[in-house]
Amino acid sequence: MNVSSVLRRILVLTAVLAATLAVVGGVIGFAVAGSQGLVSVLLGVVVAVLFAVVSALTLQAAVKFQIAAFFGIVMGGWLVKMVLFIAAIVLLRDQPFIEPMALFVSMVVAIVGTVAIDAFVVVRSRIGYVDDSVLPATDDEARG
Numbered sequence: 001m002n003v004s005s006v007l008r009r010i011l012v013l014t015a016v017l018a019a020t021l022a023v024v025g026g027v028i029g030f031a032v033a034g035s036q037g038l039v040s041v042l043l044g045v046v047v048a049v050l051f052a053v054v055s056a057l058t059l060q061a062a063v064k065f066q067i068a069a070f071f072g073i074v075m076g077g078w079l080v081k082m083v084l085f086i087a088a089i090v091l092l093r094d095q096p097f098i099e100p101m102a103l104f105v106s107m108v109v110a111i112v113g114t115v116a117i118d119a120f121v122v123v124r125s126r127i128g129y130v131d132d133s134v135l136p137a138t139d140d141e142a143r144g
Helices: 003-062 067-092 100-125 139-143
Strands: none
Touching: 003 067, 003 100
C-alpha cells in the first residue's frame, strides 16, 4: 500500500462515516430538538468532515515534497483549519437555527470518528518508514 491509497481509503471511510452520522444523528437531532436539532447535527458533521478531508488532501499534496516543505505544508494547513474552525464557531454560535448541544455532540462524534478512521487505516497500511534506502555494507560483505 502506498500513501495515495492510504489517503484514498481514509477519504472513503470518512464519507461512509459522514453519511452514517448524518442519517443517525439527523434522526436523533430531529427527535430531540426538531428541525433545529437536525440542522445543527448536519452542520456539525459537515464542518468536522470537511476538516478531515482538508487534512487528507493536505497530506496528499505535501508528500511530494522534501521534509521541510512537507512539514510547512502540513502545519500551514493545520493553521488554516484552526482559523476557519474558530470563524465557523463564532459565526454559528448565535444563530437562531442552531441547537448548541446537537452541534457540539455531532462535531465531537464526527471528530472522534475521523481520528479513529485515520488511526485504523494508518496502522493497517503497513507502509515502511524508509523508502529507497541504501544500507552500508557489513564487514563480511566489504571483505569479499
